[in-house]
Amino acid sequence: MLRQISPARPDWQSAVEAIGFDFHSFDAAPYWREEAFWQFSAGEIDGLEAAANNLHRMCMNAVAAVIEDRKLALFGITGLAAELVSESWARRDPHLYGRLDLAYDGSGPAKMLEYNADTPTSLFEAAIVQWYWKQALSPASDQFNSLEEGLVERFRQLLQGIPSQDPRRHLHLSCILPNLEDEGNLKYLEACALDAGFSTTRLDIADIGWNRQTERFVDLDERPIARMFKLYPWEWMVKEEFGANIARSACQFLEPAWKMILSNKAILAQLWQMYPYHDNLLPAAFEAAEIRSTAPLGLVRKALLGREGANVTIYDADGGIAESRDGSYGDEGFVWQARARLAKAGPKATAVLGVWLIGDQARGLGIREADGLITTDDCHFVPHIFS
Amino acid sequence: MTHAALRARISHPAVTALCSPCRLQSFGKSGFMVLLTLMSGTLLLAGCDDHKKSGGQPPASAQQGKMYKDLDACLADATGMEQVTACREGYHQALQQMAQAPHYDQRANCEDVYGPGNCVPRDSVVPGGGGGFMPFMMGYMMGNLGGHTVYQPVFIDRGGNALANGSRISNPSWSGGAPAAASPSSAVTRGGFGSTATAGAHLGMGG
Numbered sequence: 001m002l003r004q005i006s007p008a009r010p011d012w013q014s015a016v017e018a019i020g021f022d023f024h025s026f027d028a029a030p031y032w033r034e035e036a037f038w039q040f041s042a043g044e045i046d047g048l049e050a051a052a053n054n055l056h057r058m059c060m061n062a063v064a065a066v067i068e069d070r071k072l073a074l075f076g077i078t079g080l081a082a083e084l085v086s087e088s089w090a091r092r093d094p095h096l097y098g099r100l101d102l103a104y105d106g107s108g109p110a111k112m113l114e115y116n117a118d119t120p121t122s123l124f125e126a127a128i129v130q131w132y133w134k135q136a137l138s139p140a141s142d143q144f145n146s147l148e149e150g151l152v153e154r155f156r157q158l159l160q161g162i163p164s165q166d167p168r169r170h171l172h173l174s175c176i177l178p179n180l181e182d183e184g185n186l187k188y189l190e191a192c193a194l195d196a197g198f199s200t201t202r203l204d205i206a207d208i209g210w211n212r213q214t215e216r217f218v219d220l221d222e223r224p225i226a227r228m229f230k231l232y233p234w235e236w237m238v239k240e241e242f243g244a245n246i247a248r249s250a251c252q253f254l255e256p257a258w259k260m261i262l263s264n265k266a267i268l269a270q271l272w273q274m275y276p277y278h279d280n281l282l283p284a285a286f287e288a289a290e291i292r293s294t295a296p297l298g299l300v301r302k303a304l305l306g307r308e309g310a311n312v313t314i315y316d317a318d319g320g321i322a323e324s325r326d327g328s329y330g331d332e333g334f335v336w337q338a339r340a341r342l343a344k345a346g347p348k349a350t351a352v353l354g355v356w357l358i359g360d361q362a363r364g365l366g367i368r369e370a371d372g373l374i375t376t377d378d379c380h381f382v383p384h385i386f387s
Numbered sequence: 388m389t390h391a392a393l394r395a396r397i398s399h400p401a402v403t404a405l406c407s408p409c410r411l412q413s414f415g416k417s418g419f420m421v422l423l424t425l426m427s428g429t430l431l432l433a434g435c436d437d438h439k440k441s442g443g444q445p446p447a448s449a450q451q452g453k454m455y456k457d458l459d460a461c462l463a464d465a466t467g468m469e470q471v472t473a474c475r476e477g478y479h480q481a482l483q484q485m486a487q488a489p490h491y492d493q494r495a496n497c498e499d500v501y502g503p504g505n506c507v508p509r510d511s512v513v514p515g516g517g518g519g520f521m522p523f524m525m526g527y528m529m530g531n532l533g534g535h536t537v538y539q540p541v542f543i544d545r546g547g548n549a550l551a552n553g554s555r556i557s558n559p560s561w562s563g564g565a566p567a568a569a570s571p572s573s574a575v576t577r578g579g580f581g582s583t584a585t586a587g588a589h590l591g592m593g594g
Contacts, residue, residue, distance in 0.1 A: 165517050167510055176584045206581035213524070213574040214482075214512060222511045222575060232580070242579030 001040050001106030003345060008035045009136065020187070021129050023180040026378075032125065033380040034133055038343075038351070038367050040386035044106060045144045045365070051110045051280045052100050052355035052362035058278070059115060060360070062270045063089065063261045074286070075266040076304055076332040081238040084246060084257035093256035094158060096189075096229070097123070097151070099354045099366070101375075102280075103340035109279040111340045112271070113352065114302070117262035118255050119231050121181060122381060123147070124188040126356060126366030130383035141385035144365040148192060150358030155196030157359070158227075167226035168252065170199045172219055175231035177204040182231050189229060205232050210245050217242070217249050229254040234263070235305055235332075265302045265335045283338040295338035298322065302337060303329035309376035314339060323373040345369040351382070453562045454541055454549070456526040460563030473529070477538040481527035484540050486513045489553070490521040497522060502545035523574075525549075525566045528556075 009015055012034055016024050024032040040048075066072060067089050072082045099120035104110035127147035134143050155171075162168050171193045175182040190200045201219050208225070209218040216224040228251055230237070237243055246253075261267060268284035272291075275281055283291035288299055296317060303311035310327025311334075342350035352375045356364040368379040455461040461474035490509050491497040497506035501522040509516040512524070526541040528551055541559075542550045543566065549559035559565075 163515075165515050167515060174580075176581060204581070206578055206585070208580050209575040209577045210579055211511070211575045216511070218511055218575055221508055223508045224511045224514075232584070236583035237580060240580050240582050245579070 001038065001044055001104070001343065003036055003343075003351070004039050005036055006034075006137070008033075015132070015136070016129055019128060019132050021124065021184070023184050024129075029378075031380060032129060033369065033382050036345070036369075036382055037133075038382060038384040040144075040384060042142070042386055045142075045386045048102065048104065048110055048353065048355055048365065049144065049362045051102065052357060053360075055100055055112050055115075055280050056098075056357050056360060056362070058271060058275055059117075059262050059267065062267055062274055063258055065274060066261050066267075066270055067258075071270070072261075074270075075261060075264045077260055077264070080243060080247075081235065081257075081260060084234075084238060085260050087247065088253075088257040093252060093258065094254075095256055095259060095359070096154060096158075096254045097359075098255070098259070098262065098357045099123075100357060100362075102353045102355060103282075103342050104353050105341055105343035108341075110353065111282045112268070112280055113282070113337075113340065114265055115262045115267060116354075118259045119233055119263070119307075120354075120356075121185045121231070122354065122366050122368065123356065124184050125381045126354070126364050127151070127188065129381075130366070133383045134385055138385055141387050143383075143385055144355075145363075147356055147358065147364040150356075150361065150363035151189065151192040152196045154359045155193045155198060159197050167224060169197070170201065170223075171227050171229060172225045173200060173202045173229045173231075174205045174208060176206070186229075186231055193229075205230065208242070210242055210249075215245070215248050215250075217245070217251050225249075225251050227252045227254065233305075233307070234260045263305075265304050265306065265337075266333075268302075268337050269335050282340055285336055286333075288336045291336060291338055297339040297341065300337045300339050301334050303327070303334055304332045305329050309370075309374040312374050314373050325374050325376060342373065345382075346371075348372055350375075452528070452530065454526055454528040454556075454559055455562055456564060456566035460561075461527075464562050473536065477529050477536075478527060480538040481524065481540045482512075484538065485521070485524060486516065488512075488521050488524075488540060488542070490516075490519045492519050494520045496520075498545075500544055501542060505543070505545075526561065 013024065016032060021032065024030060066075065067086055072078065072085060077085055097120065098115060098117035099122070100115050101113040102110040103113050127145065131143060131145055134141060159169060173186050173190050173193075175186050177183060186202060190202055193200055201223070203219055207220055209220075209222065211218045211222065211224070214224065217228070218224055230253060234257055237246070266286075268282070269286055271281055272284040283294040285291045288301070292299065298315045298317045300315070301313045306312060306327060306329040309325050311325065311329040313324040314322045316322045342352065345351045349369055349371050350373055351367050351369045354366045354368065355362050356366065365384060367382050367384050368375055369382050370376060370379045453464070455464070458474060458478040461478065462471060465471045465474050491506070494506050497520040498504070505523050506520040507523055509519045509521045512521060522542045524540040525543045528539055528541050530537050530539065539551045541556070544550060549556040
């Protein structure tokens with residue numbers, strides 16, 4: 001695993017815009033960064049794929065255990081949220097995708113940092129933008145990327161056995177608009193769903209209607225929403241006004257409500273309890289004291305529901321704060337995780353590897369670099385190849 | 388006779404003509420013929436084989452023949468658990484009967500009959516209802532078919548006439564108040580999702 005420097009295409013902005021990547025820069029700072037790329041060996045990629053598949057399997061076992069052992073309260077999941085989680089799991093509501101964030105620098109096993117299982121983004125960059133970059137600059141190389149095939153295949157599975165006139169063949173896709181990044185991810189998923197045979201409607205999550213007569217969520221044409229992909233956190237939905245309608249709406253959500261368990265960082269403590277000292281896990285617990293002796297590099301405190309690096313504090317081995325990010329999360333509690341060694345992307349910069357799960361299968365890799373230790377929404381997406 | 392069997396026997400072509408009184412005929416497997424008579428707000432459905440019997444029977448429910456704009460109006464009118472149950476069952480069966488309600492390929496054609504804003508996509512009301520548009524259910528009524536209580540959705544055309552089962556109801560009497568000349572939006576509220584993101588400085592969902 002090597003970080004290689006290579007000149008960016010002189011016309012890289014127009015090159016990526018030509019394939020629909022209109023959120024390549026934020027506030028004039030490039031988010032897409034192609035003056036470097038990561039090079040892997042085939043063996044390293046095989047290892048990452050196997051690690052992600054294993055971790056996902058362990059995560060699914062953990063979901064079952066958390067529900068069966070009635071541990072949802074430890075995750076801050078109570079009341080309506082707990083009902084939705086348990087019901088969706090009992091129904092085996094299907095899931096679409098997720099991104100496992102791994103710490104890996106080419107030495108030793110990859111370690112799970114967290115699972116973005118509910119509202120992962122950077123999918124379009126991983127599936128399309130870095131693929132076109134590779135085709136343009138290094139067509140003979142390979143890339144851990146069968147994301148599009150995986151997504152279309154997964155959407156086809158979701159259509160299996162559903163009759164032609166059934167409203168479940170129509171997928172509504174929703175996020176907060178306007179937001180170039182979220183919308184870019186949404187449009188890409190919509191394209192994959194269309195390819196698989198769905199008809200689709202995209203709408204702002206605030207435009208979703210509730211028809212109290214038919215007890216259905218409806219779109220702006222008052223068409224009922226039978227299936228909805230929502231790029232919007234479950235824990236927000238359940239506490240909002242329409243949250244109480246979800247259970248009787250007969251709407252099937254992607255991701256399903258049970259993903260609330262996996263996107264919650266309490267899962268890290270649950271996994272460590274179920275699979276202690278597993279090669280791909282970092283020690284994690286609700287109390288720092290429980291894992292301090294197994295954390296030679298220090299500890300990290302993460303808000304259970306934190307997103308985009310918010311409310312994360314990294315401590316050195318001597319207890320001093322190495323880096324900390326504020327945010328609006330944390331009321332729901334925190335979990336402690338042993339600090340991992342991250343791949344170095346510069347004197348201070350680090351890289352985190354996001355392995356994408358489509359359905360239950362690892363299908364691709366996207367790498368994000370941060371200027372410091374915590375990967376936030378200021379990070380950069382950097383392409384990769386393997387050979 | 389089950390209500391499902393009733394639905395199978397009463398077929399409703401898209402309503403283009405209004406008639407009162409009205410007869411709809413269809414033949415089921417048994418050769419059973421349904422006569423539909425609508426008069427003075429009372430829905431009377433009688434099988435040929437036993438129309439005498441149905442005429443002589445006491446009504447299955449004291450609410451029979453009454454029209455309600457919604458479930459709440461029916462419940463307000465109900466005395467006793469039996470009628471409360473009848474209100475609820477009636478409401479849900481009227482909703483199910485929407486599968487047989489008139490429908491149109493174009494919203495404009497539907498609105499020509501029922502008025503602007505009073506038509507909705509068919510599949511927003513009837514699960515798996517396919518394409519097209521249909522009028523909004525403005526209320527429901529209870530009637531009698533062969534001694535069995537039956538329930539029908541009531542529509543209101545752009546002239547303000549109440550319609551049920553493809554026929555105009557003369558002298559409709561709404562118990563607990565007539566429906567407002569409502570548009571579909573009266574049943575739909577929006578903005579119930581998204582408030583958390585709006586309240587905070589939302590940048591994106593990525594992790």
